[in-house]
């Protein structure tokens with residue numbers, strides 16, 4: 024059973040690669056307008072979950088809906104904008120041209136809309152005049168901000184950002200977080216992250232996945248309280264290491 028009133032609903036999702044079960048009976052919902060975090064240790068199944076929600080992986084068991092549509096259909100009608108973990112801009116194009124390129128795809132021939140997207144992308148990226156430089160000259164943090172701007176400027180119903188701050192220095196990560204936080208309420212944003220402080224700061228709700236299974240879902244504060252810990256990092260350790268998958272559903 025699926026509840027279509029959620030931005031994203033994932034119900035009894037199981038994904039196997041060959042004989043290997045990567046996601047096992049995963050259920051959670053994302054409310055409209057929230058920043059939702061998928062967290063878990065390396066190999067837990069975060070990227071696989073995001074790729075399924077983004078409509079890229081199409082074979083799975085269970086039910087996944089994005090505003091009531093199958094992800095692949097939601098993607099076709101432009102509800103979804105996705106930034107993969109290993110995304111990169113076109114190095115030979117300027118930041119501006121990168122935004123233009125993506126805006127053209129999403130605006131489907133509507134030039135005014137394309138311009139609006141690019142203007143919005145410039146604001147979100149906040150790169151100043153460097154937006155007119157080739158992306159090859161950008162630092163890693165600048166490239167990431169460009170990619171996030173590219174993902175968010177099209178006002179998707181659901182923006183999916185896979186590890187948006189991984190491998191960034193402190194200052195760049197802060198800027199990226201501020202960018203995402205600034206978009207709260209405009210799009211529903213689903214991110215994956217390893218950084219518990221970041222998740223506590225950014226996310227309204229989270230799902231914690233370990234070895235493909237949900238071990239906790241709810242507001243970060245609720246999970247901290249239920250695990251009788253001081254912060255999400257301690258809760259994470261308790262749930263993924265010390266409790267060794269006993270599970271807790273908030």
Ligand SMILES: Nc1ncnc2c1ncn2[C@@H]1O[C@H](COP(=O)(O)OP(=O)(O)OP(=O)(O)O)[C@@H](O)[C@H]1O
Pocket residue numbers: 040045063064065066067068069070071072
């Ligand atoms: N195309 C694939 N074929 C086979 N196995 C895969 C494939 N994609 C992912 N896996 C496996 O599925 C499991 C979950 O991978 P996934 O990338 O979803 O984890 P993750 O939580 O995002 O990890 P990380 O934090 O390291 O990015 C891993 O064991 C991975 O090796």
